[in-house]
Amino acid sequence: MGEPMLLVGYSKKIFRPDCNPSFASVHCIASLNEDVGPALPYLNAVLGGTQYFSDPPEVMFHHRGRLIKVAGREIAINALKDEEEADLILEWLKTEINQAWENRAAITPCYTGKVKPKIIDILRLLPKTNCRKCGLPTCMVFAAQAMEGGKCAGDCPELDDDRRRQLSDYLAGFTFE
Structure with a gap:
């Protein structure tokens, strides 16, 4: 069987933006139990991040109208409907991170992001x-x-x-x- 998962668990915080607490959407910050930094160039290659930063490693994604930042020890997601949507995206990302790490021998790491839409x-x-x-x-x-x-x-x-x-x-x- 493959090697153990890179990301095993996390704790999350759901909140409304300070700048406008009346917003219907919520944000989520997940603190990761493990450092996924080494997997980020592979995750970026698989999912096509819009921005990639090397030091410290961090990749930005757009997913279904949400802006997602994945860093070594943190995942941040904006404009969520509710906590249930946060859980779905976090579990999806956990799977993607672990699969990218497990399959890294077959993936060419990517250290750049896509160009933004104009x-x-x-x-x-x-x-x-x-x-x-x-x-x-x-x-x-x-x-x-x-x-x-x-x-x-x-x-x-x-x-x-x-x-x-x-x-x-x-x-x-x-x-x-």
Whole structure:
């Protein structure tokens, strides 16, 4: 059988952002029991991180509109619906980290991130009505959050099906599902 798991356990903290405690979404910080730093270049290669930092090792991912940071001893996830969603993503990441580590002999480690989507390309696909139906003050703010992975095409109620598909396809080039 393979070697033992690299990441065995973690403890998590769920909280609302200090800057706006009225936000419906929550954030999660998981403190890892083991240091997964050595696995991060392999995890980055498998999952296609948007940013990679070597010292200390840290990789950023976009996953289903969430921004996720994985560091040696910590995982941070933004804009979660609830604690249940945090648990699902943490367990998924735990599996991905352990599989990447176990299969590292067959994986070429990656020490760079993907290029970010361009805010202007996102804005071109938005209705530019500043309707605020998404909960944000302007389409530009929406585009900035989409560029960082905090919003996805489905979060704009004014998009028609064609534009929603175009925006979703564009952002999918920078994310993984």
